[in-house]
Amino acid sequence: MSKIIVFGASGQLGACLKVVSEKQNISDINFLPEEQANILDVAGLEAIFKSETPAYCINCAAYTAVDKAEDEVDLARRINRDGAENLATLCKQFNATLIHISTDFVFEGNLARPLTELDEARPINVYGLTKLEGEHAIESILNKYYILRTSWLYSEFGNNFVKTMMRLGAEKDELRIIADQIGTPTYAIDLAHYIFHIIENDNAQYGLYHYSNEGVCSWYDFAKAIFDIADIKVNTLPIRGVEYVTKAIRPGFSVMDKSKVKGTFGLEIPYWRDSLVECVGKLKSQN
Template structure:
């Protein structure tokens, strides 16, 4: 496999890429520390890419604190838009293909329909706006790009919904969970495998793709599955999002159509619940 450089190696997806690379015996891959790969420092990025000469750069670096982004607009914009722009320029200067990770939050999510890549993106929060602007920057600068929009990412690493539910379920007798926001959880290990499959395919079908696990669920049903699989005894109550107001508005329905990525790169995508079983097993084994 061609040489790969991972930006944002310390985050959840970066750690999953490291785990999967080890499992798959991918050795020509570099995971620089954040201070060596600061996407807000164009000169640093350029010298890193000049030194490493990667055929592929995977960008997992992002500002993902959805509610905090409503207050930290400039920071979210700097990381998600300017950072993506800087990286695209560095990739262009060094003839690298960029695999850039984006989000279902670029959509308004007000209709019950599978979201396709060419559907109109109309984000309803600052995080979504900055991620969409990052996509546009990459598209404008670098033709050799694969943008992958994903959703509800979780794993045995970092902070995420699954780990939060397991913690709260162990501490409390009762939890209220939002039942009217619908999407698809994505096991970040599955996404990491998909990214390596895309690189290995040698298919230069550049553009935007959707990737999540298969299936559809609400946050409430996702939580119920987490508690059922982990045998956590906690009472869960479904509530409307209006009963749990957050700073940022979330899409009500953001289930993505994965036909394009499956057909183009011949991917097999696991069902969300099967992947959740695997992840909880990993967490239990520590």
């Protein structure tokens, strides 16, 4: 496999890429955490590209604090837009392919059907807006790119909904979970497998793709599944999103259509609950 660099390697997806790369015996890969490779440091990035001469760059670095982004607009924009632009510029200069991770939060969430890559992106929060600006920056600079929109990412690494629910479920007698925001949980290990599948496939079908696990659920359904699989007894009540006030508005429906990615790469995508069983099993074995 060609030389690969992973930016933002200390995050959740970076950790999953490392696990999968070790299982697949991918050796020509360099995992760079933010302290080693800040995507806003153009001079530092250029030195890395000169030294490594990668064929592929995977950008996992992002500002992902959805509510804080409403107050830290400039910081979110620098990381999510300017950082993506910096990597695209250097990938073009050094003839590398960029694999960039984006989000279902680019959508308004007012269409009750799976969203395709051709549907209009109209973000309703700062996080989604800055991620969309990052997509546009890449598209305006680079031809050799894969932008991968994903949703509701979780794993046994980092901070995520699954780990939070398992902790709160063990601590609380009752939890109130939003039941009117609909999407698809995505196991980051599955996404990591897909990213390496793209690289191995090497079919140069560049562009924008949607990837999440198969299926549909609400946050309430997701939480109930976590508790069921983990055998956690906690009273779980469904509530409306308006009852749980947050700084940032979330899309009401952000289920993504995966027809393009399955057709292009011949990919079989796991059902969300099947992958959740795998993740919860790993988390329980760690404890």
